Amino acid sequence: MKNIYLFSKTTHPDVIHVPILNTLFLQPKIDFSNYDAIVLTSKQAVTALENISPDWKKIPALSIASKTEAMVRDAGGLLLEKGDGYGDSLDDIIAKKYAAYRWLYPRPKVVASNFKERVKEGGVDIDDVVVYETSCNETCQNIDLPDDATLIFTSPFTIECFLKFYTFKSSYKVVAIGKTTAKALPKEVTYVMPKTPKVDACVTLAQQL
DSSP: OTTEEEESSSOOTTSEEEOOEEEEEOOOOOOGGGOSEEEEOSHHHHHHHHHHOGGGGGSEEEESSHHHHHHHHHHTOEEEEEOOSSHHHHHHHHHHHOTTSEEEEEEESSOSSOHHHHHHHTTOEEEEEEEEEEEEOGGGGGOOOOTTOEEEEOSHHHHHHHHHHOOOOTTOEEEESSHHHHHTSOTTOOOBOOSSOOHHHHHHHHHHO
16 A cells, blocks of 8 residues: 555555545436437446436446446346446447447546547437536645655546646656546656556556556
């Protein structure tokens, strides 16, 4: 745990968790009977749907990764399939297997990729609905980061919030969970990335630095 800081919604027992993000869940009206499947790109989307209506559980869900899949199962939802942690994998699954489905994409207010546009360009019928908003947690700005800290970032927005409160020091070691997150880093920041876009993999890599 020494000097490894995880900037994420997710905690991990082997590192210091910095809850730099706040989440506000919304309750838009959704007629789930209009859709054949739901694409879930985050665990927060599952929580949001739970707050909106139990009807989402009647529709099979395509999950971005294993932890989101576990939340679907724990909630009693139906799992269609899961991706490998990257949005591109969801594009491929939808296009190759379920292009004729009518899709619901519950998403945050601000997204880091053009997922919906990519899918629609492939001729797929997909509606997006904003079900949660993410903001920076102001209480995290007073955390003292040592010069030899290793920093793990799990989304572009965690980096945006970090830059609101801190600056990158050349002595920091940086781990980005995936390609989209890495692109959000300032160009001068050197980083490493795990082979799989998972928090566990990030922590293992950080411990090896």
